[in-house]
Amino acid sequence: MAAKTSRLQRFHSLEFILGAFLTVIICGAVLLSDVLFPGAEKVNLLSRLVPPFSDMAHVFGTDPLGRDVLARVVAGGKISLLVGFTSVIGAVIFGVLMGLIAGYYRGFWDMLVMRFADLQLAMPFILLAITFIAIVGGSLTNTIILLIVSQWVQYARVVRGSVLTLREREFILSARAIGVRDWRIIVQHLLPNLIGPVIVLMTLNVANNILLESSLTFLGLGVDPTIPSWGGMLADGRTYLQTAWWVSVFPGLAILLTVLGLNLLGDWLRDSLDPTGRSSR
């Protein structure tokens, strides 16, 4: 009975309510963008740079081509969130797996994975991006793959570090003494105990990747620049910052709120996965 009430109580936290609220609102709006704002890309040169909150048809104002900023922010979320989420998920899966193998088996695999990671960390991101895109060509999929390739190392290193300390702990040793198979030790004992820092890193990297996507697009290495995305809009509005702040501020706010929501959810998830509960407070 005690277990049931505590399971319900987990959701009674400000972190969860606020985080879930932000995330659901933003993701929901982005997913429904075609229904909500069908003509987001409609150019109307007669109403260029309308300030926000002056015309109810354009609540967040319009950009230099007369496009509605609100509609573009909502539509632009599609690319940004897609890139942000998939690249992070991909990097987590690959990075965590590599980190577990390197940390648990040590020896040859550790050396192989970690030297490869060092090699990659030594290469500047822009150089990696230019080389990679030059070879495979720019597209949405390739942008995501590039981000995965450049970021799995972070997860691998964090996970390997945790595994190295965890594998010497007595509860891992006692699982081995019982005869538990390696993969079960990894999945059932190691993974739950090291997931905390991974979740924190994940939530931070979503924001990072939304911005990275825009820098790539800015350099002509990312997705088609005519498709709206938050990062792209930020970059576009840069030149108008002194005269028309709203062109870049609203996509910036969208990124901020998304990241805030994810961070709150991430913190909540990390705490609620830990049965001792109060570890982080």
Place this chain on the structure above:
Amino acid sequence: MSATMDNQTPLLSVEGLSVDFGVSRVVEDLSFSVQPGRTVAIVGESGSGKSVTSLSIMRLADMMGATFAAGRIMFAGQDLLQASQKQMRKIRGKEIAMIFQEPMTSLNPVFTIGDQICEVLLLHEDMNKAEALAEATRLLDLVRLPDSAELVSRYPHQLSGGMRQRVMIAMALACRPKLLIADEPTTALDVTIQAQILTIMRELQKDLGMGMVFITHDMGVVAEMADDVVVMWKGKKVEQGPVEQIFASPQHPYTRTLLAAVPRLGSMTGEAFPKRMPLTVLEDGQPKLVGEERVQDTARYGDKPLLSVKDLSIRFDIRKTIFGKVTHRLSAVSKVAFDIYPGETLALVGESGSGKSTIGRTIQQLQSAHSGDISFNGRGYSEMSAADRFRMRQEIQYIFQDPFASLDPRKTVGFSIAEPINTHGLLSGGQAIRRRVDELLERVGLGSQYADRYPHEFSGGQRQRICIARALASDPKLIIADEALSALDVSIQAQIINLFMDLQAERGLAYLFISHDMAVVEKMSHRVAVLYLGQIMEMGSRRQVFETPEHDYTRRLLASVPVADPAAQRNTVLIEGDIPNPVHRVGEEPAILGREEINPGHFVAKSA
């Protein structure tokens, strides 16, 4: 002498102290006083508030979030509870010094020993660096560390645990404090080292005339060190008095229970077998004897040995050249041989670095041997297939020292207990497994309702019971208990010893009992093997080893055990010498000692 002392104004007096952490009261209405040149021991089990008391005197408890609800701590005419942290910084280290339990972690690893002692001197005394360094050398001499002039330039990791604790004492004494607070200063040390440290502390106190507050859970240490004793229980003082009176006629029921639970060396003299003894427990505020007394005649020496270890050697490569050639090696275990019979408890005793845990881990296949073989039921590990060796992990179970660390904090205890059953496919079906888990939990004295809880919700003793339930889950023939009792309070220890014995009588289990605690070993084991630097020095029945010890090292080990009797003759001869470093150059292997049988079953290593 004590009469004149009593008339002086006390050095420290704690009056009606209450300490809160949040809403919970950890110390309640505690009063005691310390006279100059006298030692007050604060005794109690974990959670009794004894450490909080010492941290409150130093006002270090503030940083952990403690608030002082009531009382005064008077020191040199000043109430320390009213002092600001700035004033306290002048008192800490200079007027009141403190020694902590873990010498490994209380020294900063990146500074030399000399620097760290000098830091205290430069801070509180008007000295320049050269003077401070000279004083540091003198202090190291004071705690009888050899080569003090050279030692000041060494780093903590180059010193053994006993040496580090002496450095801590030297640091504490640097400014000639009037009061020394020692919080379990010898708990992490080996017995022979503990005996050395206690002797040094006793003599220094006499020379310097300090007052001392000595916090410990070990009644043997209390008997050796204390003039007065304060017994704490659940945050309250239950009894106070001179040490002789506390031991001879304890008044409070809790003190009587505590003293009854203390394992005493020599309590089994004359007995052929270990005995399950009734326990003294507190019931309705009165100590009461419960449980049966039974001779533990379970060993079946007529059978074939269950496990035999033959000429086992285990070594670790410590240092290599850049070409991978090994230059330094640690011979953890050299040519060790013993048998364990069904239903028998064989104790491996020795100090840290003796290789006792390494042997246990090798039997459990957590470590590989360099040479020699282990056979179970007559079959050697070396001739077994991988599947057979996997089955050994069902037949042999391992219980670790620290029940806090050996359970996965993110899994329910039910999951942990079911793990061996699942791993070896012993039962199928969630229902059947769940029933078995409930049964096991009940067998070790916990209710089945605990299966869904997490390890952090249990106390230390309960957790060790869970570990025992987990070990029983696969129905093993042999359980290796690696210091399984040493992290527990004495009263819990006594309960777990009885649980071990009951299970042995019930299931014919054999135990390999790895321990450094001679008194517990005497209570539990049928046969004893004494290890020193990876070799067996003496092996025989419990009676042979404890009543007629032949080897010098065995005698030294027995003499070092603190006796829980203040009237007992003190072995004041300082047992000199550290345990030597077992790392050696390749080609300079330690000599393997031969052994001779001096009586049937009683083996002693021949001196080299």
